Amino acid sequence: MAERPTIEFWYEFASSYSWLSVMRIEALAAGAGVEVAWRPFLLGPVFLALGWNDSPFNIYPPKGRYMWRDLARLAQKYGLPFRMPGRFPRSGVLAARVALLGVEEGWVAPFSRAVLNANFAEDREIGEAVVIGEILSTLGLPAEDLLARAVTPENKLALRAQTERAAELGLFGAPSFRVGDELFWGNDRLEDALEWARRSPAG
């Protein structure tokens, strides 16, 4: 039996454009017959390696001003309710640690949508454990247990390894998509990446 083609989806909970792709990828991938491999990671160490100690949208104000307007327009185009976050970027570390557990257990997609909506549609402090706990509970998941497992040394190390892998793969921003050895960067490349996967030999 032929395997379905797969797209690796690299995203960060602090990232505004990751929000757009997290909200869109499942339906688009299903339509293209492509499996999604969710790869939460941290942009912070990747940016530090490029010499940025903050989001480039904060370091370069014209880029930042443009990004927020672009994001609002795209959210409207996609029918997503955008609300300007009171803080940017928010730490995605805890959310990413929890998301790794969700990858193992099969609930990473709804969890990721809920966290990114909390950040960019609800202006909630996703860096705080109480917010992540509420999100888990709303999804019917055992919040206390998962928050404890998220911060075990083993799970922390797993996220660090995933982030190091991102840098090794040449990633420099989020969202990014990989199909085989092909790298696609940006929410605006999601459709191209899925088309690449659809045309690739399966398996």
Next chain:
Amino acid sequence: MAERPTIEFWYEFASSYSWLSVMRIEALAAGAGVEVAWRPFLLGPVFLALGWNDSPFNIYPPKGRYMWRDLARLAQKYGLPFRMPGRFPRSGVLAARVALLGVEEGWVAPFSRAVLNANFAEDREIGEAVVIGEILSTLGLPAEDLLARAVTPENKLALRAQTERAAELGLFGAPSFRVGDELFWGNDRLEDALEWARRSPAG
């Protein structure tokens, strides 16, 4: 009589993604019933104001490696013949000065396509007057006269003013598109910008 909606098209002859938009914009704009106002400018001063003394694709190697692969893929998608330039970026100053004359006289579109093809499809030194002269001659234009008029103090000042205007408008990269007060950045926003223009009240 209602005026047709207009898109301002800000581009730079050194810019790889400007190549893609210069090659695509006329047909897409015609299909959308939108006029194109060609705005050649220089990215160098804009980048300097952001703290970059070179193309960010050179300053940040992972971004640069990605850009060339992305460009090759997009060129294939659009049916454009890409050839990796032996030098990047090449100076677009002379080409932009000549292009300003082309805006006045109505030949800016074919001139811009020819120069950007020379840079990204033919690996020619578009910073050199002999190359720009050959391009003008091939288009049936008076090369010697235009090259002389390109470097008059008045025309140099006009390009400087246009570049300062770009910075005032919040531009930070090329290609960029403006529809009324709305700014769109990147070849991947060309279709969105045209759609915005199409839906805008004319005039």
